[in-house]
Amino acid sequence: MGKDVGPPPGPPSTGSPAPWHASPLEDLLAWLASRPEGLHPDEARTRLQTRGPNVLVERTYAPAWRLALKSFRNPLVHVLMVAAILSWFVGERFDPYVITGVLLLNAGIGFLLERRAEHALAALGRLMAPRARVLRGGHVQDIPASQVVVGDILVLQAGDRVAADARLVQVADLFIDESALTGESLPVLKHMEPLPDRDLPIAERTNMVHMNTVVTGGRARALVVATGMASEMGAIARDVAGIETTSPLEHKLADFSRRLGLTIGCVVAAVLVLGTWKGLDLQTVVALGISLAVSAIPEGLPVIVSMLLAIGVWRMAGRHALVRGLPAVEALGSVTVLCIDKTGTLTRNQMTVRRVHLAGRDWTVTGEGYRPRGRLVPDDSAGDAPFALHLFALGSSLCNDALLEEVDGTWQVVGDPTEGALHVLAQKAGCREVWPRVDEIPFSSERKWMATLHERPDGRRQGFIKGALEVLLELARDEVDEAGQVRPLDRERWSRAFDAMASRALRVLAIGTFTAEPHEGLESLCHDRVTLVGLAGMQDPPRNDAIEAVRACQQAGIRVVMLTGDHLVTAAAIARELGILTAGGQTLEGRFIASLLAPAYDGRLARLQVVARVSPAHKLQIVRALQARGEIVGMTGDGVNDAPALAQADIGVAMGRDGTEVAREAARVVLTDDRLITLVRAVREGRAIRDTLGKAVLYLVSTSAGEIGVIAAGVALGLPLPLHPVQILWINLVTDGLLDQTFAFETPEPDLMVCSPRPPDQPLLDRGMAVRGLLFAAWMAGGTLVLYGWALRSGPDTGRAQTMAFVTIVAFQWASAFTLRSFDRSLLEQGPFSNRWMVLGLAISITLQLVVLYWPPLQTVFRTVPLSGPDLMLCLAVASTLLLGHEGWKIGLQRLRK
Numbered sequence: 026m027g028k029d030v031g032p033p034p035g036p037p038s039t040g041s042p043a044p045w046h047a048s049p050l051e052d053l054l055a056w057l058a059s060r061p062e063g064l065h066p067d068e069a070r071t072r073l074q075t076r077g078p079n080v081l082v083e084r085t086y087a088p089a090w091r092l093a094l095k096s097f098r099n100p101l102v103h104v105l106m107v108a109a110i111l112s113w114f115v116g117e118r119f120d121p122y123v124i125t126g127v128l129l130l131n132a133g134i135g136f137l138l139e140r141r142a143e144h145a146l147a148a149l150g151r152l153m154a155p156r157a158r159v160l161r162g163g164h165v166q167d168i169p170a171s172q173v174v175v176g177d178i179l180v181l182q183a184g185d186r187v188a189a190d191a192r193l194v195q196v197a198d199l200f201i202d203e204s205a206l207t208g209e210s211l212p213v214l215k216h217m218e219p220l221p222d223r224d225l226p227i228a229e230r231t232n233m234v235h236m237n238t239v240v241t242g243g244r245a246r247a248l249v250v251a252t253g254m255a256s257e258m259g260a261i262a263r264d265v266a267g268i269e270t271t272s273p274l275e276h277k278l279a280d281f282s283r284r285l286g287l288t289i290g291c292v293v294a295a296v297l298v299l300g301t302w303k304g305l306d307l308q309t310v311v312a313l314g315i316s317l318a319v320s321a322i323p324e325g326l327p328v329i330v331s332m333l334l335a336i337g338v339w340r341m342a343g344r345h346a347l348v349r350g351l352p353a354v355e356a357l358g359s360v361t362v363l364c365i366d367k368t369g370t371l372t373r374n375q376m377t378v379r380r381v382h383l384a385g386r387d388w389t390v391t392g393e394g395y396r397p398r399g400r401l402v403p404d405d406s407a408g409d410a411p412f413a414l415h416l417f418a419l420g421s422s423l424c425n426d427a428l429l430e431e432v433d434g435t436w437q438v439v440g441d442p443t444e445g446a447l448h449v450l451a452q453k454a455g456c457r458e459v460w461p462r463v464d465e466i467p468f469s470s471e472r473k474w475m476a477t478l479h480e481r482p483d484g485r486r487q488g489f490i491k492g493a494l495e496v497l498l499e500l501a502r503d504e505v506d507e508a509g510q511v512r513p514l515d516r517e518r519w520s521r522a523f524d525a526m527a528s529r530a531l532r533v534l535a536i537g538t539f540t541a542e543p544h545e546g547l548e549s550l551c552h553d554r555v556t557l558v559g560l561a562g563m564q565d566p567p568r569n570d571a572i573e574a575v576r577a578c579q580q581a582g583i584r585v586v587m588l589t590g591d592h593l594v595t596a597a598a599i600a601r602e603l604g605i606l607t608a609g610g611q612t613l614e615g616r617f618i619a620s621l622l623a624p625a626y627d628g629r630l631a632r633l634q635v636v637a638r639v640s641p642a643h644k645l646q647i648v649r650a651l652q653a654r655g656e657i658v659g660m661t662g663d664g665v666n667d668a669p670a671l672a673q674a675d676i677g678v679a680m681g682r683d684g685t686e687v688a689r690e691a692a693r694v695v696l697t698d699d700r701l702i703t704l705v706r707a708v709r710e711g712r713a714i715r716d717t718l719g720k721a722v723l724y725l726v727s728t729s730a731g732e733i734g735v736i737a738a739g740v741a742l743g744l745p746l747p748l749h750p751v752q753i754l755w756i757n758l759v760t761d762g763l764l765d766q767t768f769a770f771e772t773p774e775p776d777l778m779v780c781s782p783r784p785p786d787q788p789l790l791d792r793g794m795a796v797r798g799l800l801f802a803a804w805m806a807g808g809t810l811v812l813y814g815w816a817l818r819s820g821p822d823t824g825r826a827q828t829m830a831f832v833t834i835v836a837f838q839w840a841s842a843f844t845l846r847s848f849d850r851s852l853l854e855q856g857p858f859s860n861r862w863m864v865l866g867l868a869i870s871i872t873l874q875l876v877v878l879y880w881p882p883l884q885t886v887f888r889t890v891p892l893s894g895p896d897l898m899l900c901l902a903v904a905s906t907l908l909l910g911h912e913g914w915k916i917g918l919q920r921l922r923k
Contacts, residue, residue, distance in 0.1 A: 045192050045250045046220045046230040053192055053248060059176035063160035072174040079173045079189055079252040081262045157188035177249040185240045190256040191247035193217040193232050198467055199243035201234055204368055207590040212241045226616055226640045228590050242441055261641050261669055281789040296737050333769045337714045345698040346707040353693035356676040358711025359657045361782045363578055366662040367589035371603060372565040376446040380531060382522040383559030384413040384507040393566045395436040395445060397452035412509025417559040418456035420536040421447040424477045424489035446563045464547045476551050478541060486541040490555055494523050494535040501537055501555040511556055522560055530598030531562030567603055574701035575604050582781030587635050588644055596637035610634035615643035644670035663688050678704055713773035721768040723794050724845050727801035728838045734806025745823050747813050747830040749888050760835050763870045764842040767863035771846055805837040808903045824890040829900055835874055836904030839867055844911040851915045
């Protein structure tokens with residue numbers, strides 16, 4: 026030995042043995058140059074040096090300086106940079122410094138939006154098992170998990186976390202909890218025989234164990250076939266590392282900036298040509314260009330976006346939803362498809378007995394989860410069957426190796442979840458008896474049953490047996506009736522009862538009993554001596570709020586798709602119970618995802634509601650396929666297997682209480698109470714932010730367009746410049762800057778969750794909003810110019826006319842802010858003073874505007890003159906026409922709709 030003969034990463038290539046799960050053990054041992062007694066320690070050291078440690082490679086992130094510079098790629102920023110340079114060259118005293126301050130503020134905000142921490146791979150590394158037991162040179166050694174190499178023999182027992190992907194070589198009733206990796210809600214019974222199908226999903230590779238899964242019962246030895254990044258966990262790590270996403274808001278802002286920048290450039294160029302044609306001097310033309318550029322760009326847009334998102338983050342945190350990355354807030358409101366991982370999200374990940382069949386009757390079991398509260402209620406009114414019920418509860422409690430305990434107010438199962446569910450059932454039935462166990466036959470995959478023998482308080486011995494019904498029907502000869510009497514077994518009735526439970530996607534276990542004499546062996550008692558007592562049908566129950574949450578999503582126009590590692594029949598039944606699977610809905614097994622993604626099956630993808638037997642790769646494929654159709658995809662999950670899909674989705678949502686750290690770090694939203702209804706509330710908050718952002722952007726763009734209209738029309742008509750550049754800066758940074766931010770405190774519209782999401786490709790300002798904005802801009806520009814022209818004709822004082830135009834355009838913006846609080850509801854319906862922050866912003870803006878008009882030092886800076894009372898009232902009256910006209914239109918529209 027002494028040379029590295031380990032395999033390449035992943036399944037063997039052509040000419041090598043079949044995939045790990047399909048190869049005979051002898052072939053794998055030979056190909057990996059290993060032996061049943063393990064590697065020689067020297068060979069293990071050589072492989073460790075050659076192949077590297079059993080760790081996951083962490084992802085590198087872009088440096089901070091690169092993210093900061095990214096903020097200057099925006100076309101609007103380029104326009105402002107040119108304006109600042111030109112204003113400095115023409116000798117402006119204030120403009121270049123104000124514009125530069127705006128640029129730096131924009132860069133800082135952009136840096137904060139981009140600097141999103143994604144530490145999923147670091148969490149994967151922390152999840153690695155710290156220690157592992159391996160067989161080397163025939164001796165068991167306890168080593169750091171990072172030193173496990175391909176060819177090692179792992180020694181596993183209950184409670185261990187598996188250190189690497191391995192093929193089982195010895196097994197003794199081994200159960201592995203693979204829920205975090207596969208989504209399978211129950212521990213999987215493992216064996217060591219080769220599997221004939223080369224293309225089995227991970228959940229069905231029952232002769233394999235995988236890194237970071239947990240041994241819940243039994244013991245085993247396993248041949249390590251993949252470590253580190255070559256493991257299934259490494260595949261997840263590579264998937265997460267390769268994912269780069271941007272939010273819908275980032276896409277829309279980038280598109281909006283490009284379109285607005287192009288429009289601004291065209292308008293400025295046209296007005297400059299017009300000014301030159303009109304004979305204006307160069308300095309005036311340059312000042313005019315600066316005025317247009319500064320007036321056109323909504324400088325407050327980055328600030329209002331950040332403020333809206335920050336307030337949304339704060340509100341969501343108060344409602345048990347923590348958001349990583351501000352754009353994720355708006356993305357929630359844009360979701361069109363929500364992919365939900367069943368286990369731990371829609372369900373409790375706690376097996377619960379839901380139905381019982383005993384004494385010829387069916388019973389419903391109340392209560393959910395591991396909390397031992399509830400009771401057994403017969404479906405008919407024939408009364409209880411105390412003897413049969415007590416015997417059934419005894420069997421559930423005594424033929425059981427699990428423990429039920431309460432930790433910090435939470436009930437937990439130590440051992441197999443199925444046996445834990447039977448323990449809870451026994452306590453709900455009032456069984457508290459403990460009979461000493463004198464003998465047992467443990468469960469095995471060959472027998473499909475287990476049996477225990479106990480000493481009763483009267484000194485006699487009684488045994489209990491539980492297992493698959495088809496096996497116990499072969500062992501049983503009698504059954505217990507309602508009176509507690511033993512009668513001949515009616516096999517057909519028991520089969521019908523089993524089918525009824527199975528049709529509800531319940532996992533069914535049969536429980537029987539037998540008596541024994543002290544000299545009799547337990548094995549012989551279990552053959553043709555069993556009296557069948559009852560059936561227990563169990564299921565991982567839906568969370569209390571899951572049905573309500575699903576209904577709320579569907580009402581909001583969000584399609585819900587359930588993803589699970591369970592079998593398709595089970596998954597479909599649970600989906601129907603939750604209201605996810607509806608008439609015409611498409612169900613699918615994960616292995617058929619590739620065929621579904623073909624263009625010919627795009628219609629089936631549009632109807633997809635349930636996907637069963639999914640692997641991490643399947644989940645990632647589904648999310649990407651939906652995104653390729655233009656959907657905004659939300660993905661919920663709690664396990665390691667969900668991490669790639671959580672990172673890829675437009676909005677990944679992880680469970681914070683019961684979820685893995687890997688899932689939490691890969692997601693952009695974490696629900697601290699693990700309730701799906703919390704996600705629905707977060708979606709509503711996201712929609713409110715998106716709606717408010719639309720109003721704020723419309724306000725900023727319409728007012729900027731109004732300013733451009735005043736200047737452009739004034740130049741075209743040969744009038745003196747109506748507004749000076751410094752006045753425009755005052756309007757944009759003070760008047761707009763005070764009112765646009767108060768939109769963040771507006772009460773959400775009442776119909777946000779009863780309408781479909783906006784189309785994913787809908788721009789930040791859709792056609793209807795753009796038309797409304799142009800009408801507002803034309804109204805502002807027309808009213809201001811009419812008053813400006815009147816003032817010029819009514820006297821020789823140009824300063825008075827320009828000041829009146831300045832005050833009028835500012836007052837128009839006050840009116841615009843208040844009437845745009847809602848697109849449909851009138852101000853009277855909302856309450857004129859319901860947004861106290863906007864009222865405060867208006868009061869401050871009015872006060873500052875009066876200071877600019879009547880305080881001599883600022884009159885010099887902003888080139889204003891004091892206005893008389895009638896002049897000031899005339900300006901306000903003209904501006905109020907916008908408020909009155911728009912409010913009247915909204916009231917008339919409401920009456921037409923009624």
